[in-house]
Amino acid sequence: MSQRNIAVTDQVTAPAGEAVSADCPLREVLALIGDKWSAQVLVELGAGPRRFTQLERAIEGVSRRMLTLSLRNLERNGLVTRTVYPDAPPSVEYATTALIEEIREPLEALSAWARRTGPAIAAARHAYDTRSPT
Template sequence: MAQRNTAVTDQVTPAPNDECPLPEVLRLIGDKWCIQILVELGEGPRRFTQLERAISGVSRRMLTLNLRSLERNGLITRTVHPTAPPSVEYAITPLAAQIREPLEALADWARHAAPNLLAARRAYDDRG
């Protein structure tokens, strides 16, 4: 019987396509949690629990995975403060600060467009 590998492995992310980097960037920040994390950290550094409370519906596991991905790709920093118990703080990097304004604009648009999107879905479903 074959053994099952239950170890957690790092996901391999292919190198960006030099001709069109947009798909890679969208895979990186297009996740609903990543955008919310970056928008929240755009307000200033946050601890894990502060992020967890601020981002409705995110599980601890998903928050951890997304924070690791954002850190790996240079969009956030993770700083461990030598307190008892240790305190960990996350902040955006200058690279992420460059996309803060477009992400906030997208988040604002989503808040304003939500009623229209829901109405369009209901109208479509009612035609069904």
């Protein structure tokens, strides 16, 4: 592994003995798919397998580092697979696993809702900020 990727790997690796919380599985799942980039990665992969650069171009604003962290975390939790093809140079493809199938439709609906209501939310935020003392 190259020197620049070691730090990224260390950030994805869980502390020893970490387990999924049986007390609050919803919190665990929301933490997994609810961060800034993971939901977007899963929605994009819903259209089919993608290479890293395809994902990077499709997800506006994501840095290479954050995309790498998100993909590794999703792979670690069994939601994404990473397949390396021994081409020259090697190519890597990411795809969702069967675990994501049940939530794919709600994720896509949430994504569509966010695109539809984004301007209304921004307008409401602006209206609130202009009438509220800071």
